[in-house]
Structure formats: C-alpha cells, structure tokens
Amino acid sequence: MRRSFVLLCMLIVCFAHTAAAQNVNMSLQLGFQDNQTPMGWVPLWVEISADEDLEGEVRIKTVHEQRFELAEQESQYILPVSLPAGAVRIFPAVIYYTGHALTVELYVEDRLLAVSTTSGELFPISDYNVLVISSQYAGFDFLAHTQESKVSVFYTTPDFLPDEWLGYGQIQAVIIHKANLANISPNQVEALLNWLSLGNILIWTGADGYGFLDAPLFRQLFSNSITHKQLVKFNLESKEPSLFGEVDALELWQVEPDSNASIFLKVQGNPILVSSAFQQGNAFFLTFDPNSPQLIKWRQKGLFFTQLFEFGYSPLNVTGVADGYLDFIAVPNSIMLPGKIVILLVSIIFISFVLLINYLVISYKLSLTKMLIFTIMIIIISSSLIYNWFKPRIESANNTLCEIAIIQKKPVGSRAFIESYYIYFNFIDTPPKFKLQRSQGSFTSLLPGADDRFYQPSYMILPRDSTVYFNSNQDWLIGGFRSSYSMDIPVFIEYALVDDLLKVLIINDSPLQLDYSVLYYHDQWFLLGSVEPGSGQVFVTNIFNQGLRNLQQLVSDSLEYQLILMLHSLQLEKSTNPILVSIFAEQSKIRSAVEVNKPVNHSILPILVSELIIDEDGT
Amino acid sequence: MNEKVLRVFINDLKAYLFNFRFWLIDAGLIFISAALIALSWPAGREWNFSRPITGDVFFYGLLVLAAVTNLNIKNNILTFSQVLTIREWKSKLECKSWPIILGVCISAVVQTLILIVSTVPVGIFAYLSGAVTLNKLYSSMFSIWILGIILGWIGIYLQNKFTKYLKSAGALVLLVFLVSLLLHSNSLGFKLNWMFIFGYLILAVIGLADLKFDFRSLLFGE
Numbered sequence: 001m002r003r004s005f006v007l008l009c010m011l012i013v014c015f016a017h018t019a020a021a022q023n024v025n026m027s028l029q030l031g032f033q034d035n036q037t038p039m040g041w042v043p044l045w046v047e048i049s050a051d052e053d054l055e056g057e058v059r060i061k062t063v064h065e066q067r068f069e070l071a072e073q074e075s076q077y078i079l080p081v082s083l084p085a086g087a088v089r090i091f092p093a094v095i096y097y098t099g100h101a102l103t104v105e106l107y108v109e110d111r112l113l114a115v116s117t118t119s120g121e122l123f124p125i126s127d128y129n130v131l132v133i134s135s136q137y138a139g140f141d142f143l144a145h146t147q148e149s150k151v152s153v154f155y156t157t158p159d160f161l162p163d164e165w166l167g168y169g170q171i172q173a174v175i176i177h178k179a180n181l182a183n184i185s186p187n188q189v190e191a192l193l194n195w196l197s198l199g200n201i202l203i204w205t206g207a208d209g210y211g212f213l214d215a216p217l218f219r220q221l222f223s224n225s226i227t228h229k230q231l232v233k234f235n236l237e238s239k240e241p242s243l244f245g246e247v248d249a250l251e252l253w254q255v256e257p258d259s260n261a262s263i264f265l266k267v268q269g270n271p272i273l274v275s276s277a278f279q280q281g282n283a284f285f286l287t288f289d290p291n292s293p294q295l296i297k298w299r300q301k302g303l304f305f306t307q308l309f310e311f312g313y314s315p316l317n318v319t320g321v322a323d324g325y326l327d328f329i330a331v332p333n334s335i336m337l338p339g340k341i342v343i344l345l346v347s348i349i350f351i352s353f354v355l356l357i358n359y360l361v362i363s364y365k366l367s368l369t370k371m372l373i374f375t376i377m378i379i380i381i382s383s384s385l386i387y388n389w390f391k392p393r394i395e396s397a398n399n400t401l402c403e404i405a406i407i408q409k410k411p412v413g414s415r416a417f418i419e420s421y422y423i424y425f426n427f428i429d430t431p432p433k434f435k436l437q438r439s440q441g442s443f444t445s446l447l448p449g450a451d452d453r454f455y456q457p458s459y460m461i462l463p464r465d466s467t468v469y470f471n472s473n474q475d476w477l478i479g480g481f482r483s484s485y486s487m488d489i490p491v492f493i494e495y496a497l498v499d500d501l502l503k504v505l506i507i508n509d510s511p512l513q514l515d516y517s518v519l520y521y522h523d524q525w526f527l528l529g530s531v532e533p534g535s536g537q538v539f540v541t542n543i544f545n546q547g548l549r550n551l552q553q554l555v556s557d558s559l560e561y562q563l564i565l566m567l568h569s570l571q572l573e574k575s576t577n578p579i580l581v582s583i584f585a586e587q588s589k590i591r592s593a594v595e596v597n598k599p600v601n602h603s604i605l606p607i608l609v610s611e612l613i614i615d616e617d618g619t
Numbered sequence: 620m621n622e623k624v625l626r627v628f629i630n631d632l633k634a635y636l637f638n639f640r641f642w643l644i645d646a647g648l649i650f651i652s653a654a655l656i657a658l659s660w661p662a663g664r665e666w667n668f669s670r671p672i673t674g675d676v677f678f679y680g681l682l683v684l685a686a687v688t689n690l691n692i693k694n695n696i697l698t699f700s701q702v703l704t705i706r707e708w709k710s711k712l713e714c715k716s717w718p719i720i721l722g723v724c725i726s727a728v729v730q731t732l733i734l735i736v737s738t739v740p741v742g743i744f745a746y747l748s749g750a751v752t753l754n755k756l757y758s759s760m761f762s763i764w765i766l767g768i769i770l771g772w773i774g775i776y777l778q779n780k781f782t783k784y785l786k787s788a789g790a791l792v793l794l795v796f797l798v799s800l801l802l803h804s805n806s807l808g809f810k811l812n813w814m815f816i817f818g819y820l821i822l823a824v825i826g827l828a829d830l831k832f833d834f835r836s837l838l839f840g841e
Contacts, residue, residue: 337660337661337747337748339660340657340658340660341657343653343656343657343660343744344653344654344657346744347649347650347652347653347656347657347740347741348650348653350649350740350741351646351649351650351653354642354645354646354649354737355642355643355646358636358639358642359639359642362637362639368629368632368633368636368637371636371637372733375733375737376736379736379737379739379740382740383739383740383743386740386743386744386747387743387746387747390743390744390747391747
C-alpha cells in the first residue's frame with residue numbers, strides 16, 4: 001500500500017513536470033508587416049514565452065523546390081534560445097525564403113516543445129521595394145500607384161528592424177517616418193548602415209519631432225545640421241518653378257551646413273532636401289512632412305520619391321547563378337597517383353612474401369603459432385609500408401575549399417556585395433566548421449538541383465557568427481554551400497563616353513592581379529585587358545562598333561567559357577548599360593570573409609561585376 | 620574451451636593451413652583483389668570532385684571471392700587430403716557430434732579471418748585512392764568476414780551432407796548467393812544489408828543443426 005502511494009506521488013510529480021515544461025507559446029512573424037515579403041533574404045521573428053526557464057534551440061526548416069525536378073529539399077537554420085521563467089522574448093533571424101511555408105520547431109534537449117508554421121505573401125518583382133519604418137502602418141501607399149515605376153511598399157515598426165543587413169536584402173529604399181529610432185539596438189543601427197553603404201537609399205522625413213531626430217542613427221548620418229522647425233511661405237508669383245506646385249506655405253526644418261550633410265535641393269532659398277553620402281549609399285533628409293495637410297495639392301509627390309530612389313544602386317539578382325556551374329568552375333587540387341602497374345607489382349611482391357614465408361613454415365614444419373605470427377607480421381608490415389609510401393601524396397588534396405566570389409559594386413566606392421559559392425572536399429578528416437561574422441553576412445544552402453553530388457550543409461547556425469557544418473559521418477564529403485556578405489574591394493572604375501568612345505579607367509588598389517576585363521554591351525563583348533595590382537589602366541573602346549558575339553573567341557579556356565555562361569545567367573542582356581566584368585587571377589589571395597577552424601587549401605576565384613550607367617544623352 | 624573442441628579446432632586448422640594449396644588460394648584471392656583495384660584505379664586522371672569506384676569494386680569483388688572460396692573452392696580442393704569429415708572425427712574421437720561441429724566451425728572462422736585480413740594491404744590502396752575511409756575499409760571488411768564465416772559454415776554442411784554432389788550443391792548455393800547479392804546491392808556505394816547476413820546465418824545454423832540432429836532421420840526415421 002505504502003509502495004503504491006509512493007509510486008502514485010512519483011507519477012503525479014512526473015506529469016506535473018511534463019505539463020509545466022510544455023507550457024510554451026511560440027509565434028512567428030516572417031518578413032515585414034502582415035507577413036508580406038519579397039522572395040530572398042528576409043527577417044524572421046520568433047516570439048517565445050515559457051512558464052519555466054528555457055534553454056534550447058529553434059529549428060527553422062525551409063523547403064526549396066528543385067530547379068529542374070519537382071522534388072523538394074530542406075534547409076535547416078538553428079537559432080539557440082534561452083529565456084527565464086515567465087518571460088516573453090523575441091528572437092530575430094534572417095533566412096533565405098523561397099516562398100514555401102516555413103516550419104519552426106522549438107527543441108529542448110531534442111524534445112519537441114512547440115511547432116509553428118508560417119508563410120509569407122510573396123510580392124511580384126518590383127523596380128523598387130520600399131520599406132517604411134513608422135509607428136503608423138500607412139502614409140506611403142501612393143508610391144505603389146506611381147506611373148513611372150513599379151513600387152512595392154512594406155511597413156514595419158522600429159521594434160521589428162532586422163539586426164543583420166541581409167534582413168534588408170530585398171529592400172532598395174527605406175523611409176523613416178514618425179518613428180522613434182532612439183532605442184533601437186547598436187546591431188540594428190549597424191545593420192541599417194551596412195545595408196545603406198552598399199549603395200541603397202534612406203529617406204528620413206521631417207514629420208518627426210526633434211526628439212525622434214535626436215536618434216544616434218540620425219546624428220551619424222546628418223550630424224547636428226537640423227536646428228528648428230519654421231513655417232515658410234512660398235511666393236506663388238515667383239518665376240522660379242516651385243516643387244510643390246500650388247502649395248503656398250509649409251512647415252520646414254531649418255538646416256545649417258555641416259561637413260557630413262549638404263543641402264541638395266532648395267525651394268526659394270529654403271532647404272528642402274539634405275543629402276549625406278554614406279559610402280556608396282545616399283541618405284536624404286526631407287525638411288518637411290510629405291504627408292502634411294498643407295501638401296494635399298502636391299501632385300508630383302510620387303515622382304519626387306521615385307527620382308530619389310534612382311540615386312540608389314540595385315545590384316543584379318545574382319542569387320544562385322553559379323550553383324549550376326560549380327562543378328565546372330571550382331578548381332580542386334590535382335594530384336597524380338601512381339600507375340596501375342605499380343599497384344599490381346606491389347601486390348605481387350606482397351603475395352610472393354606470403355607464399356614464401358608459408359612455404360618455408362610448411363617445409364620446416366614449424367608450429368601453427370609461428371605460422372600465424374609470421375603471416376600477421378607480413379600483413380602489418382606490408383600495410384604500413386604501403387600506407388606511409390602513399391599517404392603524403394593524397395594529403396595535399398584533402399581539405400580543399402574552392403570559393404567563387406561574384407563581387408558586385410558601384411564603380412565608385414569600395415564597398416561591395418559579394419555572393420560566394422563554395423565546394424568543400426574532404427575524405428580523411430572530420431570536416432571543419434565555417435564561420436562568417438553575422439554583421440558581414442550569412443550562409444545558405446545551394447539551390448537544390450545545383451548538383452546532386454554536393455552534400456548540403458547539415459546545419460546553419462545563426463547567432464552572432466553564422467556557422468555552417470556538415471555531418472561528420474560522411475566518408476566522402478563534397479559539400480556545397482553559399483554565402484552572401486559585404487566587404488571592401490578597392491577596385492575603382494572611372495569612365496566617360498566621348499564621341500562613341502568609352503574610356504574606362506580601372507584603378508586596382510587591391511593586391512590582386514586583374515587577369516582581364518571585358519565589357520558586355522547590347523549582347524556583344526569587348527575585351528579591355530589586364531591591370532596589375534596597385535596600378536591604374538585606361539582602356540578605350542568603341543562600344544557602338546561591332547563587338548564579339550561570343551566570348552569564347554576571346555578566351556579559349558573551358559573554365560572561362562563556363563564563367564561566361566554563368567554570367568549570361570545574370571541576365572546581363574536586360575541591362576541597357578555597359579557592364580564591366582573583371583576576372584581576377586586564378587587562386588588569388590583575396591581575404592575571404594569566411595573563417596575555417598582548421599587549415600584548408602582555400603582557393604578563391606573572384607569575379608567583379610560592375611554596371612557603368614550611361615545617361616540617356618550618352619554621357 | 621572443451622578439450623575435444625580445441626583438438627578438433629587445431630587439427631582442422633592445421634589440416635588447412637599446412638596444406639600449401641590454402642596459401643595458393645589466398646594468393647589468388649589477393650591477386651584478383653589487386654587486379655580489381657588496378658582496373659578501377661584512378662591513376663593519371665586529374666583529381667576532381669568525383670569519388671573513384673575503386674572502393675566499391677574492391678568490396679564487391681572481395682565479397683564474391685570470399686563466397687566462392689569458402690563455399691566451393693576451399694572445400695573442393697582441400698577435401699579428402701588431411702581434412703576430416705565430421706563422421707571421420709566422430710569415429711576417431713568417439714564423442715558426440717557437437718564438439719566436432721563447434722571445433723570445425725571455429726576453425727572456419729580463423730581460416731576466413733586469415734583470407735580476409737591478408738587482403739588488407741591491397742585494401743589500403745582503395746583507401747589511398749580516396750575511395751573509402753579507413754573506418755569504412757575496416758567495417759566493410761568486417762562485414763565481409765562475417766558473411767565469409769557464415770558461408771564457410773554452409774560449406775561445412777555441404778561438405779558433410781552432400782559429399783558426392785559437393786560441386787553442384789556448392790555452385791547452386793553460390794548462384795543463389797550471387798542473385799540475392801545483386802538484388803540487395805545499391806548504387807550508392809558498398810553497404811551490406813544486415814538482414815541479408817542474418818538470412819544466411821539462419822541457413823547456416825539450420826545446416827549445422829542438421830549435421831547434429833539429422834532432421835531427415837528425425838522426421839522420417841532411418
């Protein structure tokens with residue numbers, strides 16, 4: 001009876017513990033407002049509340065569709081989570097979203113506590129995806145109705161700003177309007193600035209009060225150039241064309257010139273637009289509230305904003321372009337193994353020893369034990385000799401990491417957006433871990449169907465540093481993965497179109513040899529030439545003359561031919577501007593953003609792609 | 620170990636190992652394995668990201684060779700010299716059949732081990748070609764050894780029960796083995812199905828039990 005009572009008590013305690021541990025709530029927000037998101041890198045927020053202390057991990061499973069087949073493949077991101085009892089915490093992540101529903105699972109010591117799924121509403125491809133950071137989810141829908149460009153508008157609040165720049169990966173312009181950014185985290189500020197530095201556009205409206213404009217981000221961009229707000233009356237009789245049409249009065253922030261910020265546009269002597277260049281990006285401060293009731297008659301509002309967006313630099317959509325070509329492009333270490341005859345000869349020598357020793361043992365009628373000892377000794381000595389003779393030859397090929405870096409940058413500035421593709425090859429040791437600083441970028445899987453032989457990463461861990469690792473049980477590992485990151489590449493391009501001649505000056509301040517550069521324009525190729533490290537070179541070419549239809553006539557190497565095929569898949573033909581493609585010397589010692597926790601033979605093939613924008617009048 | 624079991628084991632092992640033909644069979648096994656490796660050897664080719672087939676060729680080759688040797692060749696070539704049948708052992712030792720069966724079986728385990736282990740130096744080539752890891756090499760050879768032992772036991776059964784029809788009975792079992800191997804093998808690399816091994820173990824145990832109990836006389840009388 002007593003024993004039954006103790007058992008009952010233990011059962012009750014177990015049930016109570018299980019019930020308490022399972023009292024966990026998890027909710028998700030994918031992309032920005034109302035789960036509306038463009039396809040690509042998107043932010044994800046996982047909100048977790050628990051009654052008990054919780055130490056576990058969130059597994060975010062995304063499904064990719066095969067490119068050529070209907071089969072699906074899964075990528076898994078791991079996000080370690082911890083929170084004290086009774087707390088509610090939001091964990092941010094940035095993942096590569098392909099349009100399929102996400103499954104998010106919360107595990108504590110491999111015990112599944114909660115599951116949640118979410119899917120985002122994908123937007124069609126727009127010229128500009130604009131993110132409005134505002135406490136009000138409205139005010140900029142007029143942008144979506146502009147005739148000039150296709151614009152998609154997304155809203156978010158300062159609480160839901162990504163803390164990695166990749167979270168803005170699909171956004172070309174950010175508008176900050178009536179939003180208090182004073183309390184956002186340093187990581188969120190850094191993410192926004194990193195994104196801006198790549199050539200994007202940030203517009204801060206003057207709707208905010210002074211308190212909001214005192215945010216560290218604002219100070220960093222525009223210093224102390226904003227003083228006070230004042231009602232300004234416009235002279236409608238003036239001959240100077242007015243930006244605002246029939247608007248006769250408007251409340252404007254007063255601006256004092258500053259080293260960081262410059263007055264970009266004035267209306268009747270009043271600063272309207274302050275600009276601040278942040279590396280390749282441009283930040284603008286509107287000294288007025290574009291949604292002010294005084295501007296109700298301003299008809300050109302949409303056009304005004306889309307013209308500001310054009311100051312931005314939209315990189316070509318490179319995601320996954322090299323996935324299908326990795327097998328051709330990656331250059332592994334090559335070794336020469338001994339010939340077949342050598343194998344047979346070594347085997348025959350070994351066989352002869354086995355036969356000789358046993359013949360002698362049988363002839364001299366030695367004991368069974370001696371026979372076994374001699375035989376085992378021959379086997380051990382032969383194995384050891386063969387192993388030590390061959391092993392140094394193959395070690396050089398083990399642990400090989402081939403990286404193909406597609407560098408996209410503006411002609412000016414050094415900040416570049418890089419999409420790198422990797423093949424990791426290993427057959428002796430356990431595979432290493434690959435790390436990428438989260439502020440620089442993140443890892444993702446290759447597109448499924450890239451090549452069936454490439455083993456995809458087992459896990460991609462997201463906190464602090466983005467980490468990729470493979471299942472170490474693989475006895476022959478050909479791992480494939482990708483990273484998207486930003487870093488400085490000091491190659492600058494100046495160009496001018498004079499009398500049909502395009503003069504291109506390439507200044508190569510990097511320690512890398514530019515093997516050759518080619519221009520792609522209207523489906524034709526023009527060969528420029530090579531540029532030594534630390535030097536500049538001027539190339540002049542008539543891009544209106546007949547160029548080469550096929551770059552294979554210029555480069556005979558099959559590797560380079562594959563590169564050209566890959567660049568074609570960047571859909572260069574869609575661009576109306578010349579595109580400079582510079583191929584660095586093979587095995588260039590470019591500093592990679594990826595860190596490896598053990599020595600590997602790391603070869604990198606960087607390819608620079610830069611669009612040389614020519615105005616309609618040909619300048 | 621029981622004294623009789625030990626005596627049968629040592630004498631049976633000596634009967635095989637002190638016959639030079641055993642070592643010729645072993646040399647043939649090593650040479651064919653080496654030839655298979657040499658045929659699939661990736662020499663002269665630029666090292667790239669594709670796995671050489673050397674490992675799979677070696678493992679499947681060794682598996683078939685182990686089956687052929689243990690089931691057929693070893694029994695056919697070495698029987699009727701110094702190797703005694705269970706009946707002969709029984710009349711010599713005047714004891715029950717189980718110590719004899721056990722001794723002969725343990726002897727088969729050691730013989731198979733010698734045959735398989737002697738191919739390790741050649742197997743190292745498969746590892747050095749990058750086709751397999753050392754772990755995979757040893758684990759696969761271990762699996763082949765286990766299957767070799769089981770087939771050796773089936774060979775003992777055939778040797779004692781089908782002495783007159785040893786060649787044809789051995790060839791039939793070998794054919795069944797090759798067909799079942801073909802059916803269960805996959806293109807993703809060498810991997811033995813343990814259910815497949817277990818199936819043959821059941822067959823071997825039934826055969827060995829038949830040597831002791833003689834099911835035909837139990838069921839149908841003398």
